[in-house]
Amino acid sequence: MTPLKVTIFGAGKIGMALAATLAESQEFVVEVVDHSEQALDQLRAMRIDVSGRRLRHTDELQAMLSGRDVAVACVPDSALKTVANAAAQADVHFLDFSGTRPETRDILRALSTRRAIFHGCGVSPGLIGNIAWNLLKMSSPVTDLVLRVGAVPRYPTNRLGYGQIWNVDGLIDEYTRPSAAIRDGKSVTLSPLEDHRALTIDGIDYEEFNTSGGIEDLSIFSEFSPRNVTFKTIRYPGHLEYMRFLLDDLGLRSRRDMMRSLLCNGLPIIDDDILLLMVTACGRRGRQPTQSTACHRFVPTQKNGTFNALTSVATGYAATLLSLLQQGKIEPAGFIDHHRLDTETLLRSAYLKPLISTR
Numbered sequence: 001m002t003p004l005k006v007t008i009f010g011a012g013k014i015g016m017a018l019a020a021t022l023a024e025s026q027e028f029v030v031e032v033v034d035h036s037e038q039a040l041d042q043l044r045a046m047r048i049d050v051s052g053r054r055l056r057h058t059d060e061l062q063a064m065l066s067g068r069d070v071a072v073a074c075v076p077d078s079a080l081k082t083v084a085n086a087a088a089q090a091d092v093h094f095l096d097f098s099g100t101r102p103e104t105r106d107i108l109r110a111l112s113t114r115r116a117i118f119h120g121c122g123v124s125p126g127l128i129g130n131i132a133w134n135l136l137k138m139s140s141p142v143t144d145l146v147l148r149v150g151a152v153p154r155y156p157t158n159r160l161g162y163g164q165i166w167n168v169d170g171l172i173d174e175y176t177r178p179s180a181a182i183r184d185g186k187s188v189t190l191s192p193l194e195d196h197r198a199l200t201i202d203g204i205d206y207e208e209f210n211t212s213g214g215i216e217d218l219s220i221f222s223e224f225s226p227r228n229v230t231f232k233t234i235r236y237p238g239h240l241e242y243m244r245f246l247l248d249d250l251g252l253r254s255r256r257d258m259m260r261s262l263l264c265n266g267l268p269i270i271d272d273d274i275l276l277l278m279v280t281a282c283g284r285r286g287r288q289p290t291q292s293t294a295c296h297r298f299v300p301t302q303k304n305g306t307f308n309a310l311t312s313v314a315t316g317y318a319a320t321l322l323s324l325l326q327q328g329k330i331e332p333a334g335f336i337d338h339h340r341l342d343t344e345t346l347l348r349s350a351y352l353k354p355l356i357s358t359r
Contacts, residue, residue, distance in 0.1 A: 003029045004326045007065055007092075009055075009083050010074035011039035014097060014122075016046065017307045018074065018315040021351055023048040025319075027326050033064055058082055065090035070322065072096070084108055091115065093325065093332075095318060097122040099216040105335070117335045118321055122314035123275070124149045124214040124231075126338075127346070131294050132215075132279045134343040136224040139292045144282040145226045147215060148199075148208055150234025151275045151310040154299070160243070161236030163270035165310055168263050170213070174233065175243060176253055177212040182229040187218060193247075195230070196240055201276060201295060208232040209240050220339050226281075234276050274299055274357070275309040296347070297357040309355060316351035323349065 006022060008015050011034035022028040030050040034040055040052040053064065061082065065071055071087040073080055073096040080096060084104045087094040088111045095118040096104070108117050120126050124147075132147050151165045178189035190210050199206045214231035221229060246252050252259040275298040282291045300309045307315075321338055324330045330338075346352060 001027070001326070003027060004322065005029045005067065005069045006031070006072060006322065007068045007070065008032045008072045008074055009061075009079075010034060011036065011043050011052070012074060013307070013311055014315060015072075015074035016043055017311045018072065018318055019043065019050045020046060020048050020307070021312075021315050021319045022322070023050050025323070025350070027323055031068070033061075061086035062089045065092050068092055070095060070325075072318070073098075077101075080104055081107060087111065087115075094118065095121055095322065097126070097314065097318065099125045099213075108335075112333065112335050114333055116325055116330060116332055118318075118338060119335070120217070121318040121321055121338065123277070123310060123317065125216065127313065127317045128277050128279070129215050129217075129220055129339040130341060130346065131277055131296065131343050132281075133220060133339040135279050135281050135292055135294045136221060136226070139281045140283045140285045140290045142224055142226050142281045142283040144228045144230075144280075145221065146230050146232060146280045148232045148234050148276070148278040148280075149214055150206065150208075151273050151308070152206075152234065152236055153270045154272045154274050156236055157268070159238065160267070161239050163268045163273075164264070165270045165273050165308060168260055171263070172256060172259055174211040174213050175247065176256075179210045179212040179214075179231055180216050180218055181210075181231065182218055182221075182226060185225070185227050190230070193240060193244060195232070198237070199234065201234075201278065202297070205237055206234050206276075207237050207240060208234050220337070234278070271306045271308050272300065273308045273310060275313055294343075298355045299357045301354050312355055313352065316349075316355060317346070319351040320346050320349040323351070 006028050011032050019030050019032050022030045033053050033055050035055050043052050070093040073083040084107045093115045100119045128147050128149050153163050181188050181190045192211050194210050196209045199208045211233040278295040280293045298309045298313050300312050
């Protein structure tokens, strides 16, 4: 089988983790492109079978994709359209980790008639939407759907019960921007940090509350017509009260720079985390209420370096999708509805199965 030639734009944590994951397999030939020579030096220090190229000007993007098969955007949202344009001009498959953006979709629409387009291929959006869709497919008529995602330290050492697990700017966005939801069958937005509830998973106490950004395209559930859909984050008990104190009592909601500095300088970097994905679907069977729950727990293997569970699962999901494309098990053209793929098949893949905790 001819290897799939993958070019990853961005040598940040996600880009390096995906490169390390794909490099394990003979299915792929991997190249990483970045503006920063220092970032590429860090990639080379990992001693994995990938090549690195420095990008000096965005005009070089299309030429860099000549003879390649896939462009993967591991870049900030501000650079997403640039990579999408290059993929469209070079006529290659495209994958990103962001939710569906109308402007990006427009750029890639013509390309989708010839190549596969994957949007939102991380944890949330990504795997959590797949788990939720498959649960809905197997459940009775559902009225209420709650999606929960939480990455927390395995061994919390501070009162927040938290650390630098993901991008700090993304965390602040989660806690301060409105959350997409469905109420009584209509799309609405909810205030973040609301609807707090206690939660117990495998005998361990957590808390859950509304946050933004976890799944923006709620239309993927439309065929099941749930009356209410909510996205929540999972944290250790007490986390929410401390965050409300910082954001509201100290006024840091309007001082994002100060909030970012506080979290970056005060919270430890966490490599040993636990990722929890839990979806609950409630409905009725005749006069009887019904409830179905899917819950998955992931831990890092650190096989490819010090990548935590959240990063490893995000890149493991993307690698699984690219592997299925390479094997001809995903259509080679179109906007790919990867939420419809069988969850158990995905979790049995070589890229996700080692991360599943049996505890």
